[in-house]
Amino acid sequence: MGKSCLLATRHNIVSHASLPGSRPDFIGGIPRKRHAGNYGGRHLARKVFNRRFDLGCTGSVIDQFGQRLIHEKLSDMDPIAGVYKPVLQLHFTKPKSVMRLDDIDWGGSPNSSNAVPLNEPVCGYQGDGGPCAEGQTVFPMDYVHMS
Numbered sequence: 001m002g003k004s005c006l007l008a009t010r011h012n013i014v015s016h017a018s019l020p021g022s023r024p025d026f027i028g029g030i031p032r033k034r035h036a037g038n039y040g041g042r043h044l045a046r047k048v049f050n051r052r053f054d055l056g057c058t059g060s061v062i063d064q065f066g067q068r069l070i071h072e073k074l075s076d077m078d079p080i081a082g083v084y085k086p087v088l089q090l091h092f093t094k095p096k097s098v099m100r101l102d103d104i105d106w107g108g109s110p111n112s113s114n115a116v117p118l119n120e121p122v123c124g125y126q127g128d129g130g131p132c133a134e135g136q137t138v139f140p141m142d143y144v145h146m147s
Contacts (some may be wrong), residue, residue: 076104 021046042049047068070092075084089099106114123132 073101076102079105079107 020086048062049066050064051062059071060081061071063069070090072090073086074088076087076092078085085102087100087102087104089101091099092096103114106116108115108117121127123130
């Protein structure tokens with residue numbers, strides 16, 4: 001696995017074949033293994049089903065229905081070590097599962113207790129919702145007098 005993938009997981013397997021250092025014979029190897037010939041699209045697609053492909057930086061599995069089975073890890077920056085570490089692992093097989101490997105560091109201020117961020121800002125994206133619509137301040141300020 002030594003190489004790092006530059007493409008997101010939503011790209012299809014054909015786009016991985018053009019990565020520098022990847023296996024250029026990825027698609028070409030299919031007809032060679034099954035008696036070379038002039039293939040139509042459906043016939044060639046059937047040759048891809050039920051196969052595993054090593055793409056150099058990752059692997060790809062195509063099931064019997066032509067669907068790519070996803071085996072991915074989500075990494076998060078470890079604030080202490082300063083490196084990315086895997087925190088979740090997705091296996092889209094039977095049954096599909098998400099395995100928790102470590103806690104996610106959600107960041108924030110030291111007193112935020114590492115809480116998951118809201119899906120939307122407290123005052124909305126326009127700044128006119130929630131308490132801001134009523135003229136309230138969201139974060140009350142404590143005034144400190146320094147002499």
